[in-house]
Each structure stands twice: as C-alpha cells, then as structure tokens.
Amino acid sequence: MTSGPNLILVGVNHKTTPVEIREKLAFSQVKLEASLEQLVSSPEITENIILSTCNRVEIYARVENTDRGIQLLQDFICDYHGISRGNLDQYFYSYCDNQAVEHLFRVSSSLDSMVLGEAQILGQVKDAYSTARSFSSTGMVLNQLFEKAFNVAKKVREETGISERGVSISSAAVELAKKIFEDLENHSVMLVGTGEMAELAAKHLISYGVKTVYVASRTYERAAALAQTLNGCALDFESFKEEMHRADIIITSTAAPTFIIGKEMMEAAIQKRKNKPIFLIDIAVPRDIAPEVNELENVYLYDIDDLQNVVNANMEERQKEAENAMDIIKQEVTKFNNWFSTLDAVPTIVEMRNRAEEMRINEVDKTLKNMDHLSSTDKEAIQQLTQSLVNKILHKPTINLKKKTQSQDGHIYLKAIRHLFHLDD
Template identity: 45%
Template sequence: MLIVAVGVNHRTAPVEIREKLSFPAHSLPKQLQRLHSYGGIEGCAIISTCNRTEIYVTPRELDDGLNAVWDFLSNYSDLDSSEIKNCTFCHTLYDSVRHLFRVSAGLDSMILGETQILGQVRQGYEIALQAGTTNRVLNTLFQQAITVGKRVRHETGIDKNAVSVSYAAVELAKQKFGDLNGRSVLVVGAGKMSELTAKHLVSNGVSGVIVSNRSYDRAEMLAEKFQGRACRFEELFRYMKKADIVISSTAASHYVIRYPDMCELINANPGKKLMFIDIAVPRDVDPQVNKLPGVTLYDIDDLQNVVDNNLAERRQAAVQAEKIIEEELDEFLQWLSVQLVVPTIVSLKEMGEEIKKRELERALNRLGNVSDREYKIISSMANSIMKQLLHFPIVRLKEYAVTNEGHLYTKVLQNLFNLEVDERDSQRYRIKNKGKENVQEILTSRVNDEMHAQKQVHSGGCQQ
C-alpha cells in the first residue's frame, strides 16, 4: 500500500497561498470525509498549522491518489491545480514516512526542535481518527510519528535551549535567580518585544509585573494583560526598588537608565540584586551600570550570543535526531513490508485450511464410525501437518518482505501454490537503498540546510 504526502509550508509558498490552503480545526472532519470519498483513497489525515498544511493519504494507485488530492485542494481553495502543484511538495512511501517523522521531531520547523508541532501532529491524527478516515497503515504511521517526536526530545534534548531573544532572557534570569517564582519584573516601554519577554517570564513563575511608559495609557493597557500595575515614567526609580528584573525597550535616543541614578538606588538598598535586560537599540541602560554590586546587565548582543550558542547545540542534537529517525523509519518500513505480504499469507492459510477440511472429511467418511478420542487424534494430526508444511514458507516470506526482492518472492509463492490474491492488495513498491556509508556527512549537511533562516526568527509565536 502506498503512502503519499502532499503539502505546503513556509519554504514552498508565500503566506497568501498558505492561508488559502489552511484548514480550521472545526472544518477538518467534514473536509476529511470529502477527501476520503474520492475513489481510490483508503485513508487520509490532515495536519494544518499557521505555517503548514500537509495531507497524508493511502491510495490504491499513485496517480489516482495524487489527482484526488490536487482536485480536493483546488476545490477547497479555488486555486488552479497547476498553481497548487507549483507551490506544494509531494513525497511517496519512504520519503513521506521520513518527512512526517521529521515534522513530528521539530526538524522541519522554522525554529529547529520547537515543541508545539508535536501536539499539532497528534491533534491532526486524532481528528482524522474520530472522523473515521484513517486505516491501519495511517494509524500505525501517526502513532509511531508521535513516538518518534517524544523520543527525539527525550534522548537529544533538542528543545531544551532557548532560540529566541525573549526566551534567552528567561534563561539568563533563571541563571541569576534560579527559581523565578515570586520574582517581580519592571517593564520599561510598552513595545512588542518587551511584552513578549514579560509574557515568557510570567509563564516561568514571575508573579508581579509593573509597567512604566511615557504614555501612561499604554502602560495601563500592557499592565492589564498581566494583571499588574502601571507607574508613571517619572516614578520609574521608585518602583525599580521593588523589582528583581527590569526589561527596557523604549524608542529613546539616549540612556533612559543612567549610571548616577542607579548608584543612588543601589547605595540606598545595599544587597539588592537586580537584572537588566536591555532590548533597545540604541541602548536604554548605561553600560556602566553593570559595574555596580548586585547588578547584572544584558543587552541585545548578549541575548543574541545566547541564542547563537543554543542554536549550535540544537544543530548537534539534530544530527543525533536524524539517526533516531533513520532507526524508526527502518522499523516502520519493515512493518509495512510485512503488511504487504499479508494478503498472500492469508490466502495460503485459507488454501491449507480448505485442503485440510476436505481431506479430513474424506478420511472420516472412509473410516466410518470413530470415537470422539479417535476423531480428536485424526483432526489434530491433520491440523499439525498443515501448520508444519506452511510454517517455513510463511516465515521466509515475512523475512524476504523487508528486502528489495520481497515482491518477487511473493509472486513466486502465489504461482507455486496457485493462490488467488487481489494484486492491488499485494502491491510491493521497491524501497531503494539510500546509501548509508556517509550518513554522518549527509545528516550534518541536512541539518545545516535546515538552519538557514534560524537567526531571523526571534519571536515566540507560531513557528510551525
């Protein structure tokens, strides 16, 4: 049975195309059933996020399956099929399985190793399962993909290090204070980056949020989002005494937090620990502040260095993750190969069972009346002979199924025993050897390609 993946993502199409091919979660059951109703589609599932839409189908025939997906997407989006083909990718069997495993592991995301996509893969599968559009192959594929995603994160730690400026600030705060529970943050300026950094700090335990901005109304609006409080800009240093972390990101052309003012504050509060996260360019905080006892200052370059170091660690983890995916891919393809010979095995067993019943009935008719004990002995002997004769052919066929010649052995067995097997159920498509003598070099190269646009992504929003 074939597995086909057709999709569009941030690499293949601009946002104006992706949004037309996006499926809201509430619409998926109906759309899945529409796709499933196409002739030749035995199973289907859809993963749809803000940056990708991927359709997985198990068609009877490759061309029929692809044409069904193109037609389905065209009708859904009102885009011409040729336009859709130009901006989508298409993977079959080996590549489609491997692609889903990499997606689930976070290796195909804008931010390498991010975690949100694993939940989105699970959600897409569960919706398809509830809609009744999956089959045995898709069920096994998605269940293993979810397992792969968990295994990669557990064994490599690829998602442990911050790779955005806002998350890097959280990481540095944890290094300084340890547990952030009960800590307070003062946000100077009401820009998006300050808001995002404050959001991540709050989600990591920071409990008090104070916002100061030249526009007091804007300060109040931002403070309300965190159930915090606003302070007027002229009261900045009075409220700074209550803060553990200060995030500053204003549009000022000069230092907003000056060294003399900070000297006065620290002298008046001996032993106080204060961490500054200066995201502004030009900088808001005088670099001399970093010399004061108990004060730590990080500017945008410091944060970017953390991001760069963590990205390097994720690249190393990704190489290990690719190896895990190769292992899991081999395991799945072995399972799938065995499924492809199941119709032949079933037919062989049915033939053996028919011969056994026919010959047993003929023998018992010739013997006449036999006791229950004699009947059980004769029946057991016939059943044992049948099973022993078929045991090794079945075992060998399963072993050969995972080789490139598996389809040939299947055909030979069908001819030798004159089995009637639906050819569509016993199709075997060769899986070419991908060549693993240079795996380390290949994997490292692939990971470097994935990281091409990483440094440009510094937000904590949807990154799939």
C-alpha cells in the same frame, strides 16, 4: 512497489508554496469530515488523514497503487478548492513509503517547521489524527504510523535540545531570568520607560509567574496607564532610583540620551539587596545602563545586542540539534519499515505457493519413477490433477490472507502462515 499496502503523501508547505496559494488550499475543520469521507469512499484509497495548518496542507493515505493514488490526491485537492491542476503542479510534493514516513516524522518533530523546534505542530498533527480517527478514515497502517510519529516527536524533544532554546528576544530574556531565579513567582520586575518591547518582555515574565510589577516613566500618566494593564504600581520617575533595590528584574527602555543607571548607583542597590542577584535588561537604544554595571558581582546585565546574540546562538544550536534529531528519525523510519514490510502479503503468498509446488513436484516425480507402464497422456493427467489439487487447497488461504492483511491484526495472520508453512527456515 505496485502491490500490497502503499503509503503516500501529497502536500504543499511554506517552503514550496507562497501563502497566497496555501491559504486557498487549506481545509477548514468544519468541512474536514466530508473531505475525509469523500476520499475514503474512493476504491483506490483505504485510509487517509488530512493535515491542514497555516504552514502546510498534506494528505497522508494508504492506497492500492502509488502513482494512481498520488494523481488522485492531487486532483482531489484541486477539485475540492476549485483550482485548476495546471497552476498547482509546481507546488505539490509527493512522497511514498519510506520517504512519506520520514517526512511525517520530520513534520511532527518540528524539523520541517518555519521556526525549528516549535511545539505547536505536534498538537496540530495530533488534532488531524484524532479528527480522522473520529470519522473512521484511518486504519491499521496510518494509526500505527501516527502513533509512532508522536513517540518519535517526544523522543526528539527529550533527547535533543531542539526546543530547548528561546528564539525570540523576550523568550531568551525569560530563559535567562529562570536561570538566575528559577521560580519567577516570588520575584518582581521594574520597568523603567514604557517602550513596546519592554512591555512585551514584562508580559512574558508575568505569564511565567512574576507577580509584583513596578512601572516608572518620565510621564507619570504613561507609567500609570501601563501599570494598570500589567496590574502593577506606577512610580514617579525620580523615585525609581531609590526603589530600584526592590526589583529582581529591571527592564529599561527610556529615550534618555545618556546612561540613567551607573555602576555606583547599582552598587548601592545591590548592597541594599544584601547581594541578592539582580537581572538587568536594557532594551533602550541608546543604552540606559552603563556596561560597567555588569562587572558587579550578582548583577547580570544584558543589552539588546546581547539578547540578539543569544537568540542567534540559539537558532544555530537548534540547527545543530536538528542533525541529531535526524539520526533518531532515520532509526525510527527503519523500525517502522520493518513492521510495514511484514504487512505485505504477496511475498508470503508466493513463498507459500513455491513451497507447495516444490513438494508436489518431488512427490509426483517419486511416484512416476516406478510407473513406467503409464502413457505420457496419463502422466500428464496426473501432473494436472496434483496441480489443481494444490491450487484448490491454497486458494482460500490465499484469498483470506490478502483480505486479512488489510485489517487491524493482519500481521498476526502473516506470522501464523509463515510459521505453519515453515517459511522462515
């Protein structure tokens, strides 16, 4: 396609380009305004948006000519950062029209992210869009495209499980806690041992609302220090066994060579709890809690391998959900393209002119049939006269239609013309 509105995208991402190159190509927020303006001042580019995150640098643009546009954007990225083109050619990818639309939809739905389904990228795309809008570097096509991309991302998140499952040990642990206790606010956590992972998991639980925190450690000072950072209370190591029943979640991470919590001990605790469920997270290696403890009713024990298995399964599941997401995206790309193709004025202009030419030929033929007395020069003159008449009448509408299709309500004009000239019959 060489005429009409062309959509292109040029960029690098974490899959094509190592970080040492990516960091050189990033656009800082501060300089974005100048960059956007510089691009849109080029006669080749009518609209543009720059998306720059730590994993990708992409420029979306609407251009007069696809090939020239791609060259221009690549040159711009290189020139802007003062890097020679030759070094970068192998990293750039570029897409046009359909593929550019599909790429944006995949990016904003987090299908192109390093961690599949992460939520951050959508916010970043939204920021890039609103920055571009505030500098008026976007127009009808990119506005529509990005608004659509946000809808698609929302749809993907709602209708597939792509963001549903935690893909880190602590998020998987929080998810489990929420599937056992629902609201974490009224629940308590006890740390037995002050391992780094245990601290991380506890912080994650606290960020989800857990208010009461107990910390027990063989060295009381360490327990006290960690309790202070977590806003909890420190326990004597020996007394944790008596206090165990108070905690809804217990995270163990001691360096003990043998199990410190056995089945009988847990059975006593669960009785004291009147069978209220308890969630045990054993991060220690060697393990701190005897595996038979999981046989007790209302006790749920996960060791580090169990949690890792959950994370792996969640990763796989996200991969599967990504396929469902692609179905949604494919449908939405088709919908967007249907709208996009209505913006192309050229086919409509050609049809309009053909229709007029048909009528002219019909009418001239009819008239000339009964005018045998005219010389062939006269007949030629009549042909020319009618031709120039048609051209004159259609000249302004053609120019205006081309101009209007570049504007916000272009598709309305196209529709009107098609209707007035009966082009869709």
